[in-house]
Amino acid sequence: MLRIAVQSKGRLYEDTMALLAEADIKITPSKRTLLVQADNFPLEVLYLRDDDIPQSVASGVADIGVVGENEFIEKQEDADIISRLGFSKCRLSLAIPKHIDYQGLQWFDGKKVATSYPNILRKFMNDNHIHANIHVITGSVEISPGIGLADAIFDIVSSGSTLVHNNLREVEVVLKSEALLIGNKQMSQENKGILDEVLFRFEAVRSAQDKKYVMMNAPRARVQDIINVLPGIKSPTIIPLADPNWCSIHTVLDEKRFWEIIGKLKELEAQGILVTPIEKMIL
Structure with a gap:
C-alpha cells in the first residue's frame, strides 16, 4: 500500500484531490479521519499540515507527499523530488510599506523582516551580503509592518491582494514555487511499482491539460x-x-x-x- 501525505486543507489540498480524482483514484473525503484508503487503488491518503509533510516523507511515515516547493526548501528534509506538478503556483517575495521609496536590496540592510520562512530568507540575504534582522512569525505575517513589529515582510504571494489590503508592495521575488511530488529515499520496491502507475496516470492527466x-x-x-x-x-x-x-x-x-x-x-x-x-x- 502506497501512502501519500496531502495537505489537510487549502488550495494545495483542493488541487491535489482534483488530480487524484482525474487519475481515477477514488478517495472518500472524511473530516474526522486522518488516514483514508482509496476505494479502487492500493493507495492511502494521510492528511497533514503542509509544514509537516517534508519530514513525514523523509522519515518514512509517508512514501510520497504533495507539498509546496517553498515548504520543501524551507524544511531542508532529505527526500527526493519525484515530479513538479504544475499547480498551486505562487512566489516568495519581499514586501515593504507602499509609501517607501525603494532603491534596491541595500534598503533591507539593518531592517527587521518578519517571515515564516527564515531559512530561505537567511540564505538569500547572505548571498546578497545584506545584514537584516530576521524575525520569525507564524501566521498573519503581512500585518507586521502595520503594527510596528517589522519594517518589511517575506511571505507567499499569489495574487498580491493581501499585500494591497495591508498597504504593502512587492519589491523582490526570491523564489517561485509550485506543488512538488516528493518521495522517501528508502521506498520499498513494491511501493515503487505502485508509484510508477500513479505517475503514469498523473502524466496522462497533465498531458491533456x-x-x-x-x-x-x-x-x-x-x-x-x-x-x-x-x-x-x-x-x-x-x-x-x-x-x-x-x-x-x-x-x-x-x-x-x-x-x-x-x-x-x-x-x-x-x-x-x-x-x-x-x-x-x-x-
Whole structure:
C-alpha cells in the first residue's frame, strides 16, 4: 500500500484531490479521519499540515507527499523530488510599506523582516551580503509592518491582494514555487511499482491539460495546406468522406494557439470544425 501525505486543507489540498480524482483514484473525503484508503487503488491518503509533510516523507511515515516547493526548501528534509506538478503556483517575495521609496536590496540592510520562512530568507540575504534582522512569525505575517513589529515582510504571494489590503508592495521575488511530488529515499520496491502507475496516470492527466481535440471537414485539395498549419502531436488523422472530394481531419491543438490556428483553418476552407476537451492523453 502506497501512502501519500496531502495537505489537510487549502488550495494545495483542493488541487491535489482534483488530480487524484482525474487519475481515477477514488478517495472518500472524511473530516474526522486522518488516514483514508482509496476505494479502487492500493493507495492511502494521510492528511497533514503542509509544514509537516517534508519530514513525514523523509522519515518514512509517508512514501510520497504533495507539498509546496517553498515548504520543501524551507524544511531542508532529505527526500527526493519525484515530479513538479504544475499547480498551486505562487512566489516568495519581499514586501515593504507602499509609501517607501525603494532603491534596491541595500534598503533591507539593518531592517527587521518578519517571515515564516527564515531559512530561505537567511540564505538569500547572505548571498546578497545584506545584514537584516530576521524575525520569525507564524501566521498573519503581512500585518507586521502595520503594527510596528517589522519594517518589511517575506511571505507567499499569489495574487498580491493581501499585500494591497495591508498597504504593502512587492519589491523582490526570491523564489517561485509550485506543488512538488516528493518521495522517501528508502521506498520499498513494491511501493515503487505502485508509484510508477500513479505517475503514469498523473502524466496522462497533465498531458491533456490545455489541449483540445479538433475535427473538421475540408476539401481534399486543401489537405496538405491544412496539415502544414497544424502543430499536432504527430501527423493528423485523415478520414475519407462519402464525397470523394472531401475528407475529415482530426488533430490535437494547444489552447494557447487555438484561435490563431482556427482562423487559418477557416481561410483554408475547413468547415464544420468541432472542438472537444480532452480528459486524458497517453503519449
